[in-house]
Amino acid sequence: MSRGVAIRGLGLVSGHGLGATALAQGLAGNARPGTADTAPLSGYLPPARLRRADHFCRLALLAACQALAAAGLPPGPLPDTGLVLATGYGPVATTFSYLDSILDAGPGLCSPTAFSLSVHNAATSTLSILLGARGPALTVSQFASSTASALASAWTWLQEGRCGRLLFGAVDEGSELLEGLIDQAAGDAPDRGPALEGAACLLLDTDESDAACPRLTRVAVDRPEALLSTLPAGTPLVLGPGALAAEGLTLPESSPRAALPGLGRLPVAAGLGLGLAVHLVHSGRLLPELFTPAGDSARRLAWLDLAPAGSATLALIEAGP
Secondary structure, three states: OOOOEEEEEEEEEEOOEEOHHHHHHHHHOOOOOOOOOOHHHHHOOOHHHHOOOOHHHHHHHHHHHHHHHHOOOOOOOEOOEEEEEEOOOOOHHHHHHHHHHHHHHOHHHOOHHHHHOOOOOHHHHHHHHHOOEOOOEEEEOOHHHHHHHHHHHHHHHHHHOOOOEEEEEEEEOOOHHHHHHHHHHHOOOOOOOOOOOEEEEEEEEOOOOOOOOOEEEEEEEEOHHHHHHOOOOOOOEEEOHHHHHOOOOOOOOOOOEEEOHHHOOOOHHHHHHHHHHHHHHHHOEOOOOOOEOOOOEOOEEEEEEEOOOOOEEEEEEEOOO
16 A cells, blocks of 8 residues: 655745745746746855855755755754756756867867766756765656656655655756757647746655655656556546647546646756646635636645656646545
């Protein structure tokens, strides 16, 4: 039997600002997002320790520090704390810059520091080092399916007792070059919204001593119709970008649902939506601007996303008793 997973803290940073409230207000008002501001990170970690961290790593670090602060914890050290981080595209700005340096100066003059930060697991290793997280660490990079796959891995690790506590997160940064490539690949496909950069982070454990915090009571992967058939009637739904784009997906008529194209077309949109769902359960109310039909209570809420192959991942989030 699966154990419930407590959500001790939530961190969110995006082009709409810092925190879940800023994200919700930006989505509700159809505001145009900008570049996410990571300057508040200096309030958690000394600037000298951040001098090698690029924008991509700083996004993940800021969301993680927020989640730790929400749980009343300092930014490290974190013994027996695992890390599972999802990213669809990785540190694209640093990667493109490193590739430019090869073209401009040749491989003999490339920066080894830039290379070390150009790989997809750069943020995970940076968090592990700077936060002193001494548990297992995993980076999941499966494009649009990154958040869903990483969440399933985090859930499994906690069920198996691989670590006592876990930081789960998702991060992607914006890039003009990347946006151009996405537009080129999309062709005549419908507009999927802005390239909203950002990061989301949840601090999770299986300690049941504090009943007040929200909990993940279920994370499952199956056919979407099988997952939806098991939901209690009227459970509100937050749809991930894969579910939003799916054709022929039949949703329960009694369930208010939030389809959030404003979360954009970067893979981190799924993680930002999951973080917003946790925020809504913690606040206890739905935002009528985001849900159709408008609902009221958010004591229980489900997040649903679909992979390109057709499988679905569902996370059921419930408030404490």
